[in-house]
Amino acid sequence: MSSELQDFLHDENLDGFLVLTKINRQYLSGFTGSSGMFLITKKRMQLFVDGRYTLRAKKESAAVVKDIDKLALELKRQKIKKLAIEDKITLAQFGWLKVNLKGVKWEITKDIIENIRAVKTKEELKCISKGSRIIDQVFRHIAKFLKQKRGLRELDIALEIEKTGKKLGAEEMAFDPIVAFGPNAASPHHFPGKQKIGRNNFLLFDFGMKINGYHSDFTRTLFLGKPSNQQARVYNTVLAAQQKAIEKVRIGIKASEVDKAARGFIQKKKYGKYFTHNTGHGVGLEIHELPNFSEKSKDVLAENMIVTVEPGIYLPKKFGVRIEDMVLVSKKSRIISSLPKDLTSMIIP
Numbered sequence: 001m002s003s004e005l006q007d008f009l010h011d012e013n014l015d016g017f018l019v020l021t022k023i024n025r026q027y028l029s030g031f032t033g034s035s036g037m038f039l040i041t042k043k044r045m046q047l048f049v050d051g052r053y054t055l056r057a058k059k060e061s062a063a064v065v066k067d068i069d070k071l072a073l074e075l076k077r078q079k080i081k082k083l084a085i086e087d088k089i090t091l092a093q094f095g096w097l098k099v100n101l102k103g104v105k106w107e108i109t110k111d112i113i114e115n116i117r118a119v120k121t122k123e124e125l126k127c128i129s130k131g132s133r134i135i136d137q138v139f140r141h142i143a144k145f146l147k148q149k150r151g152l153r154e155l156d157i158a159l160e161i162e163k164t165g166k167k168l169g170a171e172e173m174a175f176d177p178i179v180a181f182g183p184n185a186a187s188p189h190h191f192p193g194k195q196k197i198g199r200n201n202f203l204l205f206d207f208g209m210k211i212n213g214y215h216s217d218f219t220r221t222l223f224l225g226k227p228s229n230q231q232a233r234v235y236n237t238v239l240a241a242q243q244k245a246i247e248k249v250r251i252g253i254k255a256s257e258v259d260k261a262a263r264g265f266i267q268k269k270k271y272g273k274y275f276t277h278n279t280g281h282g283v284g285l286e287i288h289e290l291p292n293f294s295e296k297s298k299d300v301l302a303e304n305m306i307v308t309v310e311p312g313i314y315l316p317k318k319f320g321v322r323i324e325d326m327v328l329v330s331k332k333s334r335i336i337s338s339l340p341k342d343l344t345s346m347i348i349p
């Protein structure tokens with residue numbers, strides 16, 4: 001049982017935590033179903049599900065599995081009066097709690113389990129590293145594929161990424177792969193379409209694999225042909241910004257400082273208004289989780305967090321460049337991918 005969660009209950013003088021959101025419930029109990037309630041008290045861990053999920057819950061979770069109808073009785077039996085709930089539950093769920101579990105005081109909490117999830121265990125790190133190894137292989141394959149075949153469309157490549165990733169052991173994609181050629185890459189979350197991969201422009205890839213529920217995240221921007229001075233300047237600005245931000249990633253630093261390293265550099269090079277998103281985020285059971293690298297972030301980095309660092313510059317109607325790596329926060333932080341990213345390595349002549 002998470003000792004941080006026990007400390008939280010103790011410090012806040014709470015009798016327990018009733019976890020309803022899917023990913024937090026899965027993280028703490030192992031149960032992957034879409035409905036259920038996980039109750040942690042100072043002494044017990046119990047998973048309450050309806051009849052549809054009983055067998056699956058017993059198979060997946062080490063906690064005692066009970067029928068959801070027994071929850072009220074169980075709270076009474078354990079004399080539970082004050083329970084933490086998450087601020088992300090639905091109003092319908094909150095309504096249900098108030099009607100069905102009378103006499104309980106609700107303490108609405110924010111990001112308690114999310115902050116615990118940000119720090120990865122050895123097992124979690126293994127899943128994410130495996131995802132990253134598959135990404136590296138897929139990317140090498142795609143670079144070759146592009147050299148061999150002409151006239152490919154964005155969606156042909158997206159499909160090839162998915163096919164290759166699954167063949168190499170990914171259960172699914174971490175999200176729909178982004179493949180964006182030329183002006184399409186100026187939209188950070190472009191959806192791959194029938195656009196043909198042409199010449200003398202950038203081709204941006206952003207994709208990740210899912211292993212045992214754990215996501216991974218990665219972006220490279222290739223160039224087909226010969227880059228102009230402006231194209232090379234933008235690429236190298238993004239690359240240097242990413243390197244400056246990665247150098248900052250260490251135990252105890254504020255997430256906003258990492259954002260500032262990348263954003264400040266891009267602003268200095270006069271591309272500030274073309275860097276339109278955060279510098280990065282944590283990765284785990286969700287593709288975007290804590291910590292969050294933004295100007296206003298209050299997060300602080302801790303050992304064994306996995307974070308992405310992914311600055312970008314997007315010039316409307318022209319092109320976009322983003323470079324993203326996952327970094328393991330430790331005494332000596334380490335980039336997880338082994339793929340190069342200097343401009344020369346990214347050029348397909």
Ligand code: CO
Nearest residue numbers: 217308310324
């Ligand atoms: Co990302």
